[in-house]
Amino acid sequence: MSRITLYTNPLSRARIARWMLEEVGTEYETRILTYNGTMKEPAYLAINPMGKVPAIVHDGDVVTECAAICAYLADAFPEAGLAPPPAERASYYRWLFFAAGPLEAAIVNNSFGFVVPAERERSVGYGNFEHVMDTLDKWLSENRFVAGDSFSAADVYVGAQVNWGLQFGTFDKRDSFAAYAERIAARPAFIRASKLDDEAAAAAQT
Template structure:
């Protein structure tokens, strides 16, 4: 596929996840670096992403925001990279991709950034239940398999792996051996190393 591919990002943002995924896919892409409270909020960019946030990937006439969606989209758009799930992996792939984008990120943000702890009698009203519950759930998945959908690295591991690695780095994840081992596996990948060098260069 020769359709132009553009990444709108900032090196100090979740755009690092999208860049990592693009490096895993291995296709040419153009990068537009946007500034917070500047070009990120300019009318030209708001026409692409009304939230004025990054990352956004534009692939021909397709506009994709949200890192989990970007990872899933690129895996399907470029199947030769082998990062989309097989039929046997599909359930776990989507389960943990959306679990991490929804309940896990919300629990980490509420508990570790905003200092919100959900009372026990209110946990059934909250999508994630509790911070401890999401940590236990993800740890169980990573105890069962080396990668989030099974024995093979997929696009879901880009998103989940980034969350785990950053969570450990910044102390928003519990320090557990299964998290540490998983983060080490995924961040040793050449695409992760290349993407990190680009964003930190």
């Protein structure tokens, strides 16, 4: 049996990695780390020198970064059907890396109040926040999931971005985003993962 350890904190984007593991349906061990505590200790820094979560260790191999974890697990467990066949992965890769690059950068900068000057937009990978929102809005208005009609690992990453963005006000409120977030939140694996992380977060405060 494959051996997977998830290093996480329930109040972080590591929730994405747990969700992906629940979608895969394999057994895994969970190790909850603390900010400014176990995340910064030598034992964990040997796994991820960034001192951040998530990270997974699968049979001795380390994978960090949420998008990479999603793609890796989809390939490591093909029986879960979370990646399209290689010849049909154009949209799958496109939107997975769109979310990891332009989308996340635009959201973070916008939430910090940073607006790219119009004359400098060519120097920034995403141009401007509204252009990023418009681009994703158009795609999700025409497609049920990011790779077409079927849910994939890319939807774990993109879906988390949309769901959290709407929840915390860092995403534009648009019909396509709301409908997509509703489809994502109805998935049994999402519900299971959310319950586990919510319980872990509550336990950490007691």
